[in-house]
Amino acid sequence: MASTTIDHYLRVGGNEVALDPEGYLVELSDWSPAVAECLAEQEGIALTPEHWEVIGVLRAFYARYEQAPAMRPLVKAVGRELGPEKGRSIHLMRLFPGSPAKVSARLAGLPKPANCL
Template sequence: MTTLPLRNNEGFLEDADSWTPEVAEEIAAEDSIQLNENHWEIIDFLREFYKQHEMSPPSNRLFVKAVKEAFGDDKGNSIYLMQLFPGTPAKTACRIAGLPRPTNCL
């Protein structure tokens, strides 16, 4: 078990630079998610998105759109992303990826 870095009351890391793949595994396990290659593809994409834009995708709609542009229709749709990251996919995926909470996700 990894010692998790400091997080806010919603479970998002206070410092995105404290994230590691092991931290992602621990956070995902809290939601009963066992990460596989499909999850990691999206997590890696989100972390790169954050590096380029200095922000998480601001809404679920924009998250789906960005994934669609990067990976095509099969992966860039709400159903696929909800299967990987239940609840609000952008919020769940960003939390696991160690990124800030999307600004427009409830």
């Protein structure tokens, strides 16, 4: 079993959730909507229903493929599930500035995508 470095903890409703040095959950089972809200706050993001739609797509993708999608598969999955207008890079950049694949995976409680192109 690989060792994961715990960098810090996120306080969520009296509980401590371990994060790795890049801010991803050490234990994926620690994820909850409240954890997502706290992680989003750290990113300067106020989660809207559009964010939650994408988080839902990501969590379903992970449940099916056991990996967080990189940018291209993320765009494709969002487009397939939420329609072509939402399945565009520009839409995801607006919701999850910086690196949409990394930021959205972190908020969805998933591991860092292997390739974020």
